[in-house]
Amino acid sequence: GAGVSQSPSNKVTEKGKDVELRCDPISGHTALYWYRQSLGQGLEFLIYFQGNSAPDKSGLPSDRFSAERTGGSVSTLTIQRTQQEDSAVYLCASIRGAGGTGELFFGEGSRLTVL
Amino acid sequence: DAKTTQPTSMDCAEGRAANLPCNHSTISGNEYVYWYRQIHSQGPQYIIHGLKNNETNEMASLIITEDRKSSTLILPHATLRDTAVYYCIVRVAPNSGYALNFGKGTSLLVTP
Numbered sequence: 001g002a003g004v005s006q007s008p009s010n011k012v013t014e015k016g017k018d019v020e021l022r023c024d025p026i027s028g029h030t031a032l033y034w035y036r037q038s039l040g041q042g043l044e045f046l047i048y049f050q051g052n053s054a055p056d057k058s059g060l061p062s063d064r065f066s067a068e069r070t071g072g073s074v075s076t077l078t079i080q081r082t083q084q085e086d087s088a089v090y091l092c093a094s095i096r097g098a099g100g101t102g103e104l105f106f107g108e109g110s111r112l113t114v115l
Numbered sequence: 116d117a118k119t120t121q122p123t124s125m126d127c128a129e130g131r132a133a134n135l136p137c138n139h140s141t142i143s144g145n146e147y148v149y150w151y152r153q154i155h156s157q158g159p160q161y162i163i164h165g166l167k168n169n170e171t172n173e174m175a176s177l178i179i180t181e182d183r184k185s186s187t188l189i190l191p192h193a194t195l196r197d198t199a200v201y202y203c204i205v206r207v208a209p210n211s212g213y214a215l216n217f218g219k220g221t222s223l224l225v226t227p
Contacts, residue, residue, distance in 0.1 A: 004158075033215065035217070041219065042200075042202070042217050042218055042219035042220060043159070043202070043217035045215065045216050045217075048215075091158055091159070093158075093159075101164070102147065102149070102164065102206065102207075103149075103161045103164070104149075104151070104159070104161065104215065105161070106158030106159045106160070107158050108157060108158050109158055
């Protein structure tokens with residue numbers, strides 16, 4: 001597609017379950033970001049992937065959170081043993097990289113509700 | 116990357132110009148100023164960016180002070196659909212080599 005695609009758009013889960021959130025960046029974009037946005041809050045940086053370099057995981061809030069990017073394209077954010085405080089909208093964004101304008105293209109987000 | 120400071124909220128009457136300020140006093144010489152906005156329940160959307168010259172596009176104008184320590188995003192004729200949270204960030208472009216941190220932005224309310 002033309003834009004960043006995220007799935008699922010909505011996910012309701014029970015406390016203690018694992019969840020996976022998927023991001024399909026724009027084709028050819030070399031960098032990918034995950035952010036979290038809790039209700040009424042700003043965007044909280046989670047993790048950043050750039051090409052084949054080691055990801056910047058400095059924003060991950062705990063070891064229950066992990067992410068991978070396969071083949072330099074699709075990324076999956078995994079939250080293990082979910083807690084109620086994990087409820088938020090998880091946003092993915094990609095950047096073209098070299099030759100681009102530096103503009104971040106965001107997906108519509110995955111809304112996670114932990115009961 | 117440099118931190119930014121924005122007012123928490125602003126109001127603007129429909130049809131008037133909305134002027135949203137941003138302070139970035141620690142900006143480096145190679146850092147650009149970017150503006151994004153987030154309409155309720157949607158992902159953030161790019162508006163405009165600049166280095167030191169003023170910029171204009173179909174959405175907005177960006178005025179950067181000569182010392183580059185602050186900038187103003189101008190929506191020349193605000194409409195109700197411009198009600199959103201506006202984020203100002205600074206970063207090196209197009210290098211995407213590090214985490215980008217968004218603050219809480221300015222919540223703009225356009226009133227009839």
